[in-house]
Amino acid sequence: MHEASDPQRSALHVERVGHGPTTVVLAHGFGGSARNFRGTARALGERATFVLFDQRGHARSAAPEDPAAYSLEGLVDDFASVVDGAAPAGGRVVAGGLSMGAGVALAYALRHPERVRGLVLAAFPPGGGEARDPGSESGRAVATQARWALAFADAIDREGLEAAGAIYAWGPRSGFDPAAAKLVRQGFLEHPARGVRGLLRGVLALQASAADLAPRLRRLDVPALVIVGGDDALSLGPSRVLARALPMARLVEVPGAGHVVNLAAPARFQAELAAFLDALAPG
Numbered sequence: 001m002h003e004a005s006d007p008q009r010s011a012l013h014v015e016r017v018g019h020g021p022t023t024v025v026l027a028h029g030f031g032g033s034a035r036n037f038r039g040t041a042r043a044l045g046e047r048a049t050f051v052l053f054d055q056r057g058h059a060r061s062a063a064p065e066d067p068a069a070y071s072l073e074g075l076v077d078d079f080a081s082v083v084d085g086a087a088p089a090g091g092r093v094v095a096g097g098l099s100m101g102a103g104v105a106l107a108y109a110l111r112h113p114e115r116v117r118g119l120v121l122a123a124f125p126p127g128g129g130e131a132r133d134p135g136s137e138s139g140r141a142v143a144t145q146a147r148w149a150l151a152f153a154d155a156i157d158r159e160g161l162e163a164a165g166a167i168y169a170w171g172p173r174s175g176f177d178p179a180a181a182k183l184v185r186q187g188f189l190e191h192p193a194r195g196v197r198g199l200l201r202g203v204l205a206l207q208a209s210a211a212d213l214a215p216r217l218r219r220l221d222v223p224a225l226v227i228v229g230g231d232d233a234l235s236l237g238p239s240r241v242l243a244r245a246l247p248m249a250r251l252v253e254v255p256g257a258g259h260v261v262n263l264a265a266p267a268r269f270q271a272e273l274a275a276f277l278d279a280l281a282p283g
Helices: 034-045 072-086 100-111 147-157 161-168 176-188 193-202 210-217 236-247 268-281
Strands: 014-017 023-027 050-054 093-098 116-122 225-227 249-254
Touching: 014 034, 014 072, 023 034, 023 072, 023 100, 023 116, 034 050, 034 268, 050 072, 072 093, 072 100, 100 116, 100 210, 116 268, 147 161, 147 193, 161 176, 210 236, 225 236, 225 268, 236 249, 236 268, 249 268
Parallel strands: 023 050, 023 093, 093 116, 116 225, 225 249
Antiparallel strands: 014 050
């Protein structure tokens, strides 16, 4: 476990899996945990050393009481502390993540490009002003990311995490099949309500879109794997914009896979990541 020196930052639960020569730091998505990437890390542990962690407000990491602790800047600070622990003395890593975690990894790369050998960006999230609701039926109004996030947070205030999550995260409107909805519910209820609420208001509602980031991304000259499910209505468009903006990106769209692409199509995800790691320049 890493303890952050800034009191506004969280104590983080960190796991190390594998023993390969390349260090890969992966951040899970909103409502997930380090467990989401364990299968990938175990499968590719000969190629890389994977460093996985629970983001602040999630699972086994601390969930600060102060709402101001939940911001993209705070999550990037946490990512930086994990990188420093995994690759001391200025070493470089492959930085990556899924959905919100992909946004954090990309923000880290923009802040510290000298520490990044490559990027793995799965299911890149929409910006706060972009539409979401992958389970939307024809004719139903589709909420923006910001409106959805703020409504979800307000519902947690009124009704608690489980009742709010049944509406906004794993219920019929989510588009998840019953088995997937059960797993999402189980994962969400592991997290303290204040962490979920803080991240909704302080991170997801304020997420910058790939289009907004594009001018800065064109200067990020590192290899990038951008991977997204072909059925992921939430992230397919943002991932395409992201891949066009990054000068050394390869876009992979996985047919039949939804938002959590690494779990929906693990064999394909692992094969694409293995090929990406094998193609990186030594060192």
